[in-house]
Every structure is written in structure tokens, then in C-alpha cells.
Amino acid sequence: MTARGRCRARRARLLGLAALAAWMGPAADAAPPARTAAPPEASAAARAFDRGDYPQAVALARQRLKAIPGDTRARLVMARAEAAVGDFAGAYQAFRRVLAREPRNTDALYYLSILGGVLAQGEYDRLFAQAPDSARAHQLRGDLHVAQERPVDAEAEYKAALEAAPASLEVLIALGDLIRRQSRFEDALGYYGRAAELAPHNYDVLYGIGVCRSYRQEYAPAILSFREALRLDPSSAPAHLALGHALLQSGQTAAAVPELETAAKLEPRMLQAQYLLGRAYRLLGRTQDAEATFARVQKLVQGQASDAVDAAQSADPLGQQKPREPPPPLDKP
Numbered sequence: 001m002t003a004r005g006r007c008r009a010r011r012a013r014l015l016g017l018a019a020l021a022a023w024m025g026p027a028a029d030a031a032p033p034a035r036t037a038a039p040p041e042a043s044a045a046a047r048a049f050d051r052g053d054y055p056q057a058v059a060l061a062r063q064r065l066k067a068i069p070g071d072t073r074a075r076l077v078m079a080r081a082e083a084a085v086g087d088f089a090g091a092y093q094a095f096r097r098v099l100a101r102e103p104r105n106t107d108a109l110y111y112l113s114i115l116g117g118v119l120a121q122g123e124y125d126r127l128f129a130q131a132p133d134s135a136r137a138h139q140l141r142g143d144l145h146v147a148q149e150r151p152v153d154a155e156a157e158y159k160a161a162l163e164a165a166p167a168s169l170e171v172l173i174a175l176g177d178l179i180r181r182q183s184r185f186e187d188a189l190g191y192y193g194r195a196a197e198l199a200p201h202n203y204d205v206l207y208g209i210g211v212c213r214s215y216r217q218e219y220a221p222a223i224l225s226f227r228e229a230l231r232l233d234p235s236s237a238p239a240h241l242a243l244g245h246a247l248l249q250s251g252q253t254a255a256a257v258p259e260l261e262t263a264a265k266l267e268p269r270m271l272q273a274q275y276l277l278g279r280a281y282r283l284l285g286r287t288q289d290a291e292a293t294f295a296r297v298q299k300l301v302q303g304q305a306s307d308a309v310d311a312a313q314s315a316d317p318l319g320q321q322k323p324r325e326p327p328p329p330l331d332k333p
Helices: 003-024 042-051 054-067 072-084 088-101 106-121 123-130 135-147 151-164 169-180 185-198 203-215 219-232 237-249 253-266 271-283 287-300 306-315
Strands: none
Touching: 042 054, 042 072, 054 072, 072 088, 072 106, 088 106, 106 135, 135 151, 135 169, 151 169, 169 185, 169 203, 185 203, 203 219, 203 237, 219 237, 237 253, 237 271, 253 271, 271 287, 271 306
16 A cells, blocks of 8 residues: 555545544543442443543443343444444444344444444454455455345354354354354254354353254253343343243243243243243133233234234244334333
8 A cells, every 4th residue: 555545545544533532422631430329320331421531431341231131222322332432343233242242222223233334444444454364354344244244144254253262252253143043943053063162151142043943943952041131131121032932932920020021021022922921821811911912012013913913923933034114102101
């Protein structure tokens, strides 16, 4: 690259970083950070962020997440603050973790799309230039392809990354997740199995294995995997949903209800939780509860015919396939 080209690239990078800083939050006229009790509320991190005290926002959010790993609001604040101080890799991973828990989280999708553009033009240019065939470079390309909904290209990049780094837990999980969402459960179990050898108590590994087992109608091992996942992250709505579904399908309706109720409470717009909960109530003879729950289902499906809803939920009970658009918010009772 010529000197003029390097100058132009550096200027573009700096402009991108400046735009990111302007997007992420207000300028830093930081007031002294307020002391909060442990674990601090997510709102305390948000206030620090709004003051422009990004390091304090990160610290408070991390304290909160250490106590409550499933607090997506705190993780979003942390991710934005990390991006504001230039930790783009950390912010990227944090936004991805939010989307792993809440695939329809519009804030995370919005911020990640902007951050992905900055990463592509900024910090990772050097990685691609200096080590284009490194495992990290292939992994990042795979992540970007996933964000762009190009699964074939993503799989090729992840496999290249795995060839360069066969013991990469992140890549094994990424491949398992990608292939699982294509309903290739046997292949996905192969990658999750390798990941389990490296990290047998990893939430993503246990959850992924459970989902694959559940879709293969192997409910007993699926239940074990989901219970282990929930010991690691009790606030995971997807894991409560998945456990409730496996219990329901294996005839343990009474045990399924509290799991589905927890999932619906954590994520009121989670269609699958509401639908399965309505089914469970009906099986238990709780007619009024079932009617109220199916009324919420009708709001979420925007008036679709009951037969179409039943077919869709039967085909994809855990919401593995991406919906065309997010459902509308539910009215508070």
C-alpha cells in the first residue's frame, strides 16, 4: 500500500471510530461515579454510561452480570461502553451474547450492525492484512457472514478456522449453533461433542446438545442437558422453554408448567413459551389459564389461523428458525 493509501485508510478508520463514539453515547464530562451496593442495578451502569463515564459503566455492568448473567440490559450497556472506549472485540462478543439469548433484540441487532461495519473497516483490517489465513481471521469472517445471513459462507470460514485451531471452543460452538439452526442435528452434535470435551460445563454447549437431542425426540438426555445448562444460567428463558418442551413431550406435564411459566415471565413475547404453556394448561384441565394464554398467543401471531399456528409450532417448537419479523409487544395485564 502506498503512503497516500495508508493515510487514506487511517483517516477512514479514525472517522469510523469518531462516528462510533458519537453513536455510542454523549461526550465525556464525567461526574464522579456513584457508589452502588453489590450487585448494582443495570440502571446504575446506564447512568454511568449517560454521564460519559464508560469505564465505570463497564465495571458496574460486569458486577451485575457476575451476579445475574442473564441480565441482557446490563450486557447491552456494557457492550456499548466497551465500544465507546475502543474495546470493539469485547463489545462485539457482548452483543452476540445478547442475541444468543434474545435473537429478536432490536437494540443488539442495531448496534451490532453498526459495530460490524466499524470492525470491518477499522481494527480488523490489520488482522486480515497481516494474517488472512489465521484462525481468528476466518472466525471473524464467519461471524460477519452469519450476521449477513450467509450460512454457506459462514460454515466454510468456520471450518477453515477450525482447521487452523482444532481446539478452539468458540469456533466449535459457532459451528454447532450454525448447523443446528439448519436442522442438521447429527452434524451439530459432533461439534458440540468436541466442545464438551474441552468445556463440559459450558452453557452454550449444554444448551446446544439439549436442543439437538430434543429435535431428535431424545427427550431424556435433552432434559439432563437443559437442567445442567440452567444450573449455570438460571435466568435463561430459552433453556427454561426447552426444558419445559422436553418435559411436556415426555408426558411430564405438571413438571413442564413451572418451566414454561418462567420462560414466559422472562420473555413475554416468546411465542413458543406462550403456546406450549397454553397446551400444558389445557392438558391439566386449567381451562381459564389456557384461554388467557392462547389469547396472548393470538396477539403475538397477529391473527393467523389456528391451524397455521399449530403447524408452525409443531415444526419449530423451540424457535430455531428466524421469524420474518418480530411479534408485536404484549399489553401489560
